[in-house]
Amino acid sequence: MNRTIELEQQNVVQAYARPPFVLEDGEGVWLQDSSGKQYLDMVSGIAVNALGYGDPEIADTLRDHASKPFHYSNLYHSEPMARLAARLVDATPFADRVHFQNSGSESxxxxxxxxxxxxxxxxxxxxTNIVAFSGAFHGRTMGALAATPRPKYQEPFKPLMPGVRFAEFNNLESAAEAIDDSVCAVILEPVQGEGGIYPASNEFMVAVRELTRKHNALMVLDEVQCGVGRTGAFWAYEPYGILPDVLCAAKPLAAGLPIGAVLVTERVADVIHPGDHGTTFAGGPLVTSIADVxxxxxSDSDFLTHVQETGAYLKERLQEINSPHIQGVRGRGLxxxxxxxxxxxxxxxxxYExxxxxxxxxxxxxxxxxxxxVTKAEVDLAVDRIATLLIQVE
Ligand SMILES: Cc1ncc(COP(=O)(O)O)c(C=O)c1O
Structure with missing residues (x-):
């Protein structure tokens, strides 16, 4: 057995069922294992590696920081965090301020x-009630897990955070029933990721916005997976024509380094004072310098156009696959x-084979x-391989 796999199996808590190879390197949209085998990556570390692997500007930024401190603490000011905050607020029409975190769940x-x-x-x-929706995934920490209605994830860890109720995703009546004056926040993903790639309908997003206004609750968008260019807009909510009160981002923000960001309006930021909330690592100078890149x-319009075009092309090519097992293709952008x-x-x-x-x-x-x-040529290659796999599993 491969020595790395042996060490992993002996010493790591077995919370993942990993395939029998060891990734060692990557370039562009390709990853390489320890035997030199190349893999075309259609996963990006679960929507993290937006700029692929070996990006020269990311590498230069890392080199610039190599001999500087990676951590000062949130006790002190540092320039990269302030610069990233300004850039995020500029790129986010509704947001006035940001609070940094280390992950999606934490956000x-x-x-x-x-x-x-x-x-x-x-x-x-x-x-104090929070409304979340069927099919949602908001994370594995106790609060986020309480808003993630999947028995397999929740049951072994009960009791969870109280005060969360659920409504059916994309069902206006169900949302209207759940959202009342006892609710302080409604959380939803504009495009559900783990739940099966389900975009919220336009009417649903608008209705949730209206209901949250009517009942004085905050509309919280979880863009941990669908945000930062993934859908072809910088934020997935943009095409809906609504403005939320809070938006949580994480995965792709720092090119693979751990980060989370909670973007808020001034009226939300206003209630948070020194000592109310904090975290040791978040917003450190290394991670925020990378996130700034x-x-x-x-957020550049040419980059987003590329995502829209390549995404539309991938969708079209997937729809052309002639397999009786394909029932439909859905989603936005990439x-x-x-x-x-x-x-x-x-x-x-x-x-993997x-x-x-x-x-x-x-x-x-x-x-x-x-x-x-990802380029159209790489999309072609991916679709060819998927078509072959579908024939093989028949
Ligand atoms: C929509 C969404 N929210 C939250 C999370 C949790 O993020 P993390 O794993 O960084 O805690 C995920 C992770 O997959 C996610 O897809």
């Missing part, structure tokens, strides 16, 4: 805390789901979330 936790303090400050006790590059009538995991496993990294979203949705720099 959602912060959003819940901000919402509860905001409601308590303005409306007194009792307005990512946000500048991805966040696509292929609905299959067969389990998707054997396909993912067969992909054929040099392609694929991912599921649920049991029967093939999720395609490649690096945003």
């Amino acid at each position: 959602n936790e912060a959003a819940f805390k901000f919402a509860r303090k905001w409601a308590r400050t303005h409306y007194g006790e009792g307005k 990512v946000v500048r590059r991805v 966040m696509l789901g292929v609905q299959l009538d067969i389990p998707v995991l054997p396909l993912v496993q067969a992909g 054929h040099g392609i990294l694929l991912l599921n979203a649920g049991s029967d949705v093939l999720r395609l979330i490649p690096p945003l720099i």
Whole structure:
């Protein structure tokens, strides 16, 4: 057995079922294992590696920082954090301020805390409920998990954070029933990721915005997976023509380094004072310098046009695959789901043999979330390999 795999299996908590190869390097949209085998990456480390691998500007930024401190602490000012905050606020029409975190889950936790303090400050006790939706995934920490209605993830860890209720995603009546004056926040993904690549309908987003206004609750968008260019807009909510109160981002923001960001309006920021919330690592100078490069590059209109065009091309090519197992292709930009009538995991496993990294979203949705720099030629290659795999698993 490969020595790395042996060490992993002996010493690491077995919370993941990893395939039998060891990744060692990458370039562009390609990853390489320790035997030199190349994999076309349609996963990007679960929607993280937007700029692919070996990006020269990211490498230069890292080199510039190599001999400087990676951490000062949130106790002190540092220039890269302030610069990134300004860039994010500039790129986000509704947002006045940002609070940095280390991950998506942590960002959602912060959003819940901000919402509860905001409601308590303005409306007194009792307005503490949070509404989330069927199919949602908001993370694995206790609060985020409480808003992630999947028994497999929740049951072993109960009791969870109280005060979360659920409504059906994309169902206006169900949302209207759940959102009342006791609610301080409604959280949703504009495009559900883990739940199977389901975009919110226009009417649903607008209705949730109206309901949250009517009942004085904050509309919190979880753009941890669908944000930062993934859907072809910088933020996935933009085409809906609404403005949220809070937006959580994470995965691709710092090119693979851990980061989270909670963007808020001034009226939310107003209730948060020194000592209310904090974290040791978030907003450090190294990670925020890298994120500044990512946000500048991805928010550029030519970059976003590339995502729109390549995404549309990938969707079209997937729709052309002649397989009885494909029931439909959905999603936005380079966040696509292929609905299959067969389990998707054997396909993912067969992909390893054929040099392609694929991912599921649920049991029967093939999720395609490649690096945003993927070219049409690489899309062609990916689609050819997927078509071959579909014939093979028949
Ligand atoms: C929409 C969404 N929210 C939150 C999370 C949790 O993020 P993290 O794993 O960084 O804690 C994820 C992770 O997949 C996600 O897709």
